[in-house]
Amino acid sequence: MSSYKDKKVISIGTVNELTGLTLRQIRYYEERELIFPERTKRGTRKYSFADVELLMKIADKREEGVQTYEIKEDMLHENKERVIEHMLRGQLNAHFRLNK
Amino acid sequence: MSSYKDKKVISIGTVNELTGLTLRQIRYYEERELIFPERTKRGTRKYSFADVELLMKIADKREEGVQTYEIKEDMLHENKERVIEHMLRGQLNAHFRLNK
DNA sequence: CGTGTAAGGAATTCTGACACG
């Protein structure tokens, strides 16, 4: 479940190279709660490959003129739907014993 | 083929946390040509998850008392065998049209 | 051989703030 993709090991300078976003932008999207890097003891941000991909999607949205607040809302809705789908599947499977 | 596992994005300090090896050791194994990090423009080393795993294997060998030179030789032989196997498979497949 | 350490310099990252709009 948690693979290389989700391990937070990339520093912000490398994220900058990977995404093309400035350090300022990357930090700002965290301030707006679009992205959640981990922190080392000393306080430096660490990102995963999943974070990098998310940041690239955010960059696309921003280019389209979408505001950070909207992007955050959209992300929350996407997750809500994923959770609901997951719950419904669980209900269905429990009811009809579909799996195995 | 080249996935997250092989992308060189991890700095030496993080490799230290991930492997438990000291910076001195990590750099030394590079000097002995057991590991090949990339360098940023400025010269800082960048490692992949594959590198981290390899370093952990190296650490195990070292604990067993195996010298770096031996470890390097072993790695070369492993690769040679993998290459030979690959070539033989190619020959066989070409001869018998095994695939498709 | 393999690893520790002190040394000095250069680049990284952090935060809070002012600026523009």
Place this chain on the structure above:
DNA sequence: CGTGTAAGGAATTCTGACACG
């Protein structure tokens, strides 16, 4: 709102070297 920038400090990383063994 989103991003640039200058500011000062703290931690990171680099190399070459001496040390021990």
